[in-house]
Amino acid sequence: MKNNQEDQLETQDIEIALLMEALYQKYGYDFRNYSKAHIKRRILNRFNLSGMQHVSEMIHESLVNHKFVDQILMDLSITVTEMYRDPGFYRTLREQILPTFHSLPYIKIWHAGCASGEEVYSMAIMLREEGLYQKTQIYATDFNPVIIRQAKEGIYSINRMKEFTANYIKSGGKAAFSDYYTAQGETVKLLDTLKKNIVFATHNLVTDSVFAEVNMVVCRNVLIYFDRTLQDKVIGLFVESLPEGGILCLGSKENLQFSIHAPLFNPLIVNEKIYQKKIHF
Amino acid sequence: MIVKNRYEAVVIGSSAGGLNALKTIFKCLDRSFRIPFIIVQHISPDSENYLIQILNDLNRLNVKEADEKEVPRRGMAYLAPPNYHLLVEPDRSFTLTVDERVNYARPSIDVLFETAAEAYRDALIGIVLTGANNDGSKGLKKIKEFGGVTIVQDPENAEVDSMPKAAIRTAKVDHILTLEGIAAFLNDLENPMNQP
Ligand SMILES: C[S@@+](CC[C@H](N)C(=O)[O-])C[C@H]1O[C@@H](n2cnc3c(N)ncnc32)[C@H](O)[C@@H]1O
Numbered sequence: 001m002k003n004n005q006e007d008q009l010e011t012q013d014i015e016i017a018l019l020m021e022a023l024y025q026k027y028g029y030d031f032r033n034y035s036k037a038h039i040k041r042r043i044l045n046r047f048n049l050s051g052m053q054h055v056s057e058m059i060h061e062s063l064v065n066h067k068f069v070d071q072i073l074m075d076l077s078i079t080v081t082e083m084y085r086d087p088g089f090y091r092t093l094r095e096q097i098l099p100t101f102h103s104l105p106y107i108k109i110w111h112a113g114c115a116s117g118e119e120v121y122s123m124a125i126m127l128r129e130e131g132l133y134q135k136t137q138i139y140a141t142d143f144n145p146v147i148i149r150q151a152k153e154g155i156y157s158i159n160r161m162k163e164f165t166a167n168y169i170k171s172g173g174k175a176a177f178s179d180y181y182t183a184q185g186e187t188v189k190l191l192d193t194l195k196k197n198i199v200f201a202t203h204n205l206v207t208d209s210v211f212a213e214v215n216m217v218v219c220r221n222v223l224i225y226f227d228r229t230l231q232d233k234v235i236g237l238f239v240e241s242l243p244e245g246g247i248l249c250l251g252s253k254e255n256l257q258f259s260i261h262a263p264l265f266n267p268l269i270v271n272e273k274i275y276q277k278k279i280h281f
Numbered sequence: 282m283i284v285k286n287r288y289e290a291v292v293i294g295s296s297a298g299g300l301n302a303l304k305t306i307f308k309c310l311d312r313s314f315r316i317p318f319i320i321v322q323h324i325s326p327d328s329e330n331y332l333i334q335i336l337n338d339l340n341r342l343n344v345k346e347a348d349e350k351e352v353p354r355r356g357m358a359y360l361a362p363p364n365y366h367l368l369v370e371p372d373r374s375f376t377l378t379v380d381e382r383v384n385y386a387r388p389s390i391d392v393l394f395e396t397a398a399e400a401y402r403d404a405l406i407g408i409v410l411t412g413a414n415n416d417g418s419k420g421l422k423k424i425k426e427f428g429g430v431t432i433v434q435d436p437e438n439a440e441v442d443s444m445p446k447a448a449i450r451t452a453k454v455d456h457i458l459t460l461e462g463i464a465a466f467l468n469d470l471e472n473p474m475n476q477p
Contacts, residue, residue, distance in 0.1 A: 005427055009399060013371075035376040037368040037396045042380075078380050221379050224349050253349055253365060253377050 015055035016043050022059045027069060029143070030206045031076055033230035042075045070146065077144040078225065079115040082163060083122045085220070086252050087170035090122060092272045094172050097247060098130045101215070107136040108214040110241060112205055113222030114140040117151030118164075121180075122171075123218070124194045129174045133197060139212060141203035152200045154190035158183060206230060210240045217241060220251035228258065235261045239277070248275040288430070288470055289404040290353060291316055292397045294390030294420070296323040296412025298440025300332060302460055303410070307339045309464030314471050316406075318342055318358035319369070319397065321388045323412070326364040333360055349377045361388035368392060369400040384416040394420020403428030408463060410434045412444030418451035425453045432456045432463055 016039065023029045031039055047055050061068045084090050101107050107127075111120045120140040127133040142148050156164075165177040181188040203211070205222065217238045223231050238248055239261055248256075248265065250273040256262045265275040295302055299322045322332060336344040342358040347367050352374045353359060361367035365377040366388050383389035394407055394417060407424035409417040411434060425431045431454045436442035438459045448454065458466060 003428075006402070009427075035368070035370060035378075037370045037376055037400075038378055038380075041368070041392070041396070078378065080379050080381060224377050224379075228350065253362060258350065 012044075012055055013040070015059070016040055019043065019055065019059050019062065022063055023069070023072070026063055028207060029073065029204075033206070033227045034076070034225050035227060038225060039076065043072075046072060046075050073144060074146065077115075077142070077147065079142075079144065079147045081115040081118045081221075082160070082167065083118040084164065084167035084171040084173075085119065086272075087167045089249070089252065089272045089274075090126060090167075090171035092269055092274065093249070094126055094130065096269065097216075097274065098126070098132060101132055104215060105135070107132060107216075108212060109136060109138045109216045109218065110212070110214040111138065111140045112203070112217060112219040112238075114142050114148075114151060114200075115144075116147050116156075117154060117200070118156070119218065119220065120151065120198060121154060121190050121194055122168075124198060125168075125173070125180055126171075128194070136197050138198040139214065140198055140200045143202060143204035143206075145202050148200050148202050152195075154192075154195060155184075155187050156190075158186055158188050161188060205234045205237065210237050212241065213243060214241050214246070215243070216247040216249065218249045220249065221254070222251075223254045224251065232260050235259050239264055242277045244277055244279040246277045248277065249273065250275070286470075287404055288316055288406050290397065290401050291318050291406045291408065291467065292394055292420075292424075293318060293320045293408045293410065294322075294394065294412075294417035294444075295320070295410035296386075296390075296414060296416065296441070296444055298411035299323070300335070301440065302434065303332070303336060304339065305460040306464045306467075307336055307341045309461050309468075310341045311468045311471070312341060314341065314468060315355040316467070316471065317353040317355055319347070319353060319367070319393065320358060321361045321367060321390045321393045323386050323388070323390075323416070324363050326387070328363050330360060330363060347375045347377070349375055351375050361393065363388075366392045368396040370396070371400055373400050384414055386414070386416050390417035391420040395423050398423040398427045398429060401427075401429065405429035406432065406467075408432045408434075409445055409448040410460075411439040411441050413441045414444060415447035415451075417444060418448040421448050421454070422452035425455075430455050432458060432466065434463065435459050 020031045114120050127136050168177045181190050256265055266278055268274045268276045330346055333344050344358045346362050347359040366380055368376040370376055383392055405424055407421050409421055421431050431452055433445045433448045433454050435457050436445040439445050
C-alpha cells in the first residue's frame with residue numbers, strides 16, 4: 001500500500017499533467033515534453049502563492065482567466081538572461097566565427113528563445129564593431145509575447161549595467177560600453193540604430209515550423225528545459241534552417257552528443273558548444 | 282530505521298567551509314564505497330569547477346560535473362555546475378536550469394534536495410554541511426517526509442554553523458555527526474560484514 005506522501009505525490013503529478021494538457025488544448029502552449037521536475041517546481045510555486053486548495057483548481061482558472069494563463073506562461077518560461085552571458089563564448093564568436101562571415105554577401109542570424117533580448121543586442125553590437133552589421137538580418141524569437149515586447153524596447157535596469165559592462169569587456173568589446181546606451185533615470189535605453197536590422201517575433205519552437213534559411217542559429221539555455229524527444233525535434237528545425245556549413249550555437253551546458261542529429265554536425269569549438277552543419281560532397 | 286543496501290544516492294549540500302568538509306569526508310570514505318554522491322557546493326558563478334580536481338585527487342568516488350540528462354551511476358560523484366540549478370527528474374536523470382536564484386544561491390541545495398527526495402524516496406540520504414545561510418533545510422525536511430535518511434554536520438564542529446543549525450531547526454534530523462562520523466556512517470552502509 002502506498003503511504004500518504006506517495007499518494008499525494010501521485011495525485012499532484014496527475015493534476016499537473018492535466019493542467020499541461022489544458023494549456024495545450026486551449027491555447028496551443030505545449031509543455032508536455034518539458035523537464036518534469038522543472039515544470040513541477042514552477043507550478044507548485046505558483047500554486048503556493050495562489051491560495052488555492054488543490055492544484056486541479058489551477059486547471060479551471062487557466063481555462064477561464066487569461067491573466068492567470070499569462071502568469072503561468074511567465075512562470076514556465078524562464079526569462080533569466082544577461083548581456084554577453086558567458087563572455088568566453090562571445091569572444092570566440094568574435095575571434096573565430098565572425099571573420100569567416102566577411103566573405104558572405106549577406107548574413108542571417110536566428111536567435112531562438114531570446115527572452116528579453118540581451119543576447120540579441122550583444123550580437124548586434126559585436127557585428128557592428130566587426131563591420132558586419134550593415135549586411136546582417138537578425139531574427140529574434142521567443143514564444144512568450146510579453147518578453148518579446150520587452151526585447152523590442154531594449155530598455156534595461158541601470159542596476160545591471162555594471163555586470164553587462166564587465167561581461168562586454170571580457171568578451172573582447174572594442175568600444176566603451178556606455179556608447180551603446182543612454183541612461184533615463186532607473187533604466188537605460190539601448191541605441192535605436194542597434195535595432196535597425198533586427199526583427200523581433202513570437203515563435204514557438206515546439207509547435208511552429210522553420211521560417212527562413214539562416215547562416216547561424218543561436219539557441220542558448222532553452223534546450224536544457226526540454227526532454228530528449230523535444231530536443232531532437234527542435235534541433236531538427238535548426239537542421240532545416242541551416243545550409244551546409246551553417247553554424248549552430250548552444251548554451252554552455254548543452255550539447256549534441258546524444259541527439260539523433262549529431263551525425264549532421266561537426267563540433268567546431270567544443271568548449272563553447274559551437275557546431276557546424278556538415279558539408280556533403 | 283537504517284536498512285542496508287537500500288540507499289541508491291547521497292545528496293550533499295555545503296556552502297562556506299564546504300571545500301574542507303567535503304575533502305575530509307572523501308578522505309575518510311572506504312575506497313570500496315560506491316553509492317553515488319550528488320553535491321551542491323555554493324560557488325561563485327564564474328569560478329572554474331576546481332573542486333572536481335581536488336576531490337578526484339583523493340582517489341575515492343570518481344568526481345565529475347553533472348551533465349544535463351545524465352543518470353547517476355555507482356562509483357561516481359556529481360557536482361552541480363556553477364550558476365546552474367541541478368534537479369533530479371522522476372526517471373533520475375539530471376536537469377540543469379538557469380532559473381532565478383533560490384536562497385540567494387544558484388545552484389541551490391533546496392532545489393536539488395526537493396527534487397531528489399521525490400525521485401529516490403526512501404532510497405536517499407541527505408546531508409547538510411557547513412555554511413552561512415539556510416539553504417538545504419527545506420529540502421532536508423522533504424527528504425525526511427519521503428522516507429529518506431537525514432544527516433547534519435554537528436554545528437559544534439562546523440566551520441560555519443548557521444546552515445547546519447537551520448537544518449536542525451527545520452527538519453527532523455536522524456543523525457547529527459562530525460565529518461568523520463558521517464563518513465563512518467556511510468562506510469557502514471556498504472560494509473559487507475554488516476549486511477543482514
Ligand atoms: C533561460 S532563457 C534563455 C535566454 C537567452 N537565450 C540566454 O541564453 O541568455 C529561455 C527562453 O526560452 C524561451 N522558450 C521556452 N520555451 C520555448 C519555446 N517552446 N519556443 C520558444 N521559446 C521558448 C523562454 O520564453 C525564455 O525566454
